[in-house]
Amino acid sequence: xxxxxxxxxxxxxxxxxxxxxxxxxxxxxxxxxxxxxxxxxxxxxxxxxxxxxxxxxxxxxxxxxxxxxxxxxxxxxxxxxxxxxxxxxxxxxxxxxxxxxxxxxxxxxxxxxxxxxxxxxxxxxxxxxxxxxxxxxxxxxxxxxxxxxxxxxxxxxxxxxxxxxxxxxxxxxxxxxxxxxxxxxxxxxxxxxxxxxxxxxxxxxxxxxxxxxxxxxxxxxxxxxxxxxxxxxxxxxxxxxxxxxxxxxxxxxxxxxxxxxxxxxxxxxxxxxxxxxxxxxxxxxxxxxxxxxxxxxxxxxxxxxxxxxxxxxxxxxxxxxxxxxxxxxxxxxxxxxxxxxxxxxxxxxxxxxxxxxxxxxxxxxxxxxxxxxxxxxxxxxxxxxxxxxxxxxxxxxxxxxxxxxxxxxxxxxxxxxxxxxxxxxxxxxxxxxxxxxxxxxxxxxxxxxxxxxxxxxxxxxxxxxxxxxxxxxxxxxxxxxxxxxxxxxxxxxxxxxxxxxxxxxxxxxxxxxxxxxxxxxxxxxxxxxxxxxxxxxxxxxxxxxxxxxxxxxxxxxxxxxxxxxxxxxxxxxxxxxxxxxxxxxxxxxxxxxxxxxxxxxxxxxxxxxxxxxxxxxxxxxxxxxxxxxxxxxx
Numbered sequence: 001x002x003x004x005x006x007x008x009x010x011x012x013x014x015x016x017x018x019x020x021x022x023x024x025x026x027x028x029x030x031x032x033x034x035x036x037x038x039x040x041x042x043x044x045x046x047x048x049x050x051x052x053x054x055x056x057x058x059x060x061x062x063x064x065x066x067x068x069x070x071x072x073x074x075x076x077x078x079x080x081x082x083x084x085x086x087x088x089x090x091x092x093x094x095x096x097x098x099x100x101x102x103x104x105x106x107x108x109x110x111x112x113x114x115x116x117x118x119x120x121x122x123x124x125x126x127x128x129x130x131x132x133x134x135x136x137x138x139x140x141x142x143x144x145x146x147x148x149x150x151x152x153x154x155x156x157x158x159x160x161x162x163x164x165x166x167x168x169x170x171x172x173x174x175x176x177x178x179x180x181x182x183x184x185x186x187x188x189x190x191x192x193x194x195x196x197x198x199x200x201x202x203x204x205x206x207x208x209x210x211x212x213x214x215x216x217x218x219x220x221x222x223x224x225x226x227x228x229x230x231x232x233x234x235x236x237x238x239x240x241x242x243x244x245x246x247x248x249x250x251x252x253x254x255x256x257x258x259x260x261x262x263x264x265x266x267x268x269x270x271x272x273x274x275x276x277x278x279x280x281x282x283x284x285x286x287x288x289x290x291x292x293x294x295x296x297x298x299x300x301x302x303x304x305x306x307x308x309x310x311x312x313x314x315x316x317x318x319x320x321x322x323x324x325x326x327x328x329x330x331x332x333x334x335x336x337x338x339x340x341x342x343x344x345x346x347x348x349x350x351x352x353x354x355x356x357x358x359x360x361x362x363x364x365x366x367x368x369x370x371x372x373x374x375x376x377x378x379x380x381x382x383x384x385x386x387x388x389x390x391x392x393x394x395x396x397x398x399x400x401x402x403x404x405x406x407x408x409x410x411x412x413x414x415x416x417x418x419x420x421x422x423x424x425x426x427x428x429x430x431x432x433x434x435x436x437x438x439x440x441x442x443x444x445x446x447x448x449x450x451x452x453x454x455x456x457x458x459x460x461x462x463x464x465x466x467x468x469x470x471x472x473x474x475x476x477x478x479x480x481x482x483x484x485x486x487x488x489x490x491x492x493x494x495x496x497x498x499x500x501x502x503x504x505x506x507x508x509x510x511x512x513x514x515x516x517x518x519x520x521x522x523x524x525x526x527x528x529x530x531x532x533x534x535x536x537x538x539x540x541x542x543x544x545x546x547x548x549x550x551x552x553x554x555x556x557x558x559x560x561x562x563x564x565x566x567x568x569x570x571x572x573x574x575x576x577x578x579x580x581x582x583x584x585x586x587x588x589x590x591x592x593x594x595x596x597x598x599x600x601x602x603x604x605x606x607x608x609x610x611x612x613x614x615x616x617x618x619x620x621x622x623x624x625x626x627x628x629x630x631x632x633x634x
């Protein structure tokens with residue numbers, strides 16, 4: 001009887017082990033596992049029944065002085081604690097302190113850009129001023145200020161803050177934002193912003209050192225921006241008082257552009273020469289913008305920029321549209337076409353990939369005049385340089401527009417998991433650029449970048465927090481490697497299934513804060529497949545992609561080709577058979593041939609002529625060692 005029990009136990013162990021292998025698990029850190037235990041996250045990838053997140057209402061008055069580049073602001077903030085916790089402190093982000101002497105930075109900046117950072121003149125809590133000199137109440141370290149509260153914010157309650165502050169924009173640095181000519185400025189990372197308190201980490205203490213970017217709550221903004229009367233202002237949100245700041249002719253064109261399917265030149269070069277654009281009843285104008293449920297606010301201003309506008313339809317059933325703006329200097333080599341480019345891209349995003357309506361009803365493309373491209377995204381705003389190559393202009397515009405979905409619609413933590421937004425913004429435009437140019441040069445370029453670093457000391461597992469990465473590794477982990485992983489996933493699942501899973505992920509998590517696990521588990525749930533065998537090597541493990549031709553065997557009019565997966569990263573198998581008469585044929589197998597973790601794959605190919613050679617892979621499939629990808633008949 002004892003022997004029988006032992007046999008049953010052994011069989012049970014073997015059976016359970018095989019299930020464990022067939023249903024490979026992902027490592028979940030303790031802090032994230034705690035969220036599942038509390039019910040704020042669900043193992044099927046949905047927000048849990050106990051999911052919550054905090055938010056704020058900002059009312060900001062700000063004035064910009066072009067003579068000194070000083071920003072003077074005051075804000076009223078109502079912060080809503082929707083968590084089950086009593087909050088004894090509030091964290092404020094003081095982003096301009098990145099330029100403050102002594103602040104921690106990820107890389108060096110122009111010494112002439114270093115200044116005194118943010119000056120906080122006053123903070124009131126529920127109407128009562130606090131002593132800013134008392135470090136037991138208020139403490140600043142680099143770009144983070146800690147405000148210790150006299151009474152905790154109870155769960156499901158709110159607190160009112162009033163803050164007066166000022167700082168000077170550095171004129172010798174354009175780190176994502178800045179002064180681009182003497183009177184043309186893009187302002188971002190600028191106001192005292194309440195940090196995120198979430199169900200994973202509690203308060204986000206991450207310092208802004210210049211490398212990692214956003215992780216913000218979804219909030220409501222009403223921002224009044226006062227500038228000299230010869231300046232225009234473009235910002236996150238919708239302009240509330242165009243008739244008060246635009247002269248009659250410009251206002252008429254503004255209204256026409258809002259309803260036009262063709263680009264309207266709202267401000268032209270002749271308008272700038274005549275200096276008859278904005279209302280000049282007073283020395284200064286105040287531009288008022290409102291935005292609801294956005295994760296940040298940015299604005300740009302100039303007294304010499306052209307302004308184009310057009311509508312882009314995003315819902316044909318009700319004619320819903322986005323008001324597209326392009327603002328740029330007269331000398332711009334490429335931005336005269338950007339309003340139309342934006343319109344076409346918004347159509348693609350809304351109806352093709354990801355096939356979900358563009359998330360905001362206004363978008364401003366600001367051209368900073370910097371040569372060589374490069375761009376930066378904010379909610380409803382993009383800040384782009386110029387290129388002399390049309391394809392590059394389209395790709396840059398497309399990438400920054402794609403960010404409106406990630407992280408500004410789906411509120412990912414880019415500071416911690418940059419691959420969740422940058423990788424998507426790269427991958428989403430692969431097919432668009434291929435259709436536009438006839439070759440998928442973006443995919444080929446990213447593949448080459450990734451395979452160059454893959455398996456080296458600079459190639460880190462993507463699940464390592466982005467704020468921990470060295471500069472030499474950040475781009476690979478944030479852009480190149482994840483975009484290739486997503487593209488191989490799309491190829492493996494097929495367009496329809498991939499699109500269905502992507503849309504479900506976006507629909508589940510828009511306006512919320514997903515982790516990578518919410519993404520992984522949503523795809524597992526929607527596809528009905530355990531994709532952990534794919535997630536583990538691509539996102540969790542160190543390694544590299546490398547396939548080799550192990551052996552080729554003749555079998556009458558066929559050949560058997562044996563492929564070895566030398567590296568641990570699963571990739572597709574593409575074989576090109578070339579004959580003596582220089583004709584060729586190809587066969588292709590998606591990455592799921594490696595689902596059982598076998599390192600050998602074999603296939604038979606029927607020959608139609610005398611075999612000359614067999615090539616493995618192509619430039620769109622990463623392979624860190626291409627020297628073992630060729631078989632020659634001797």
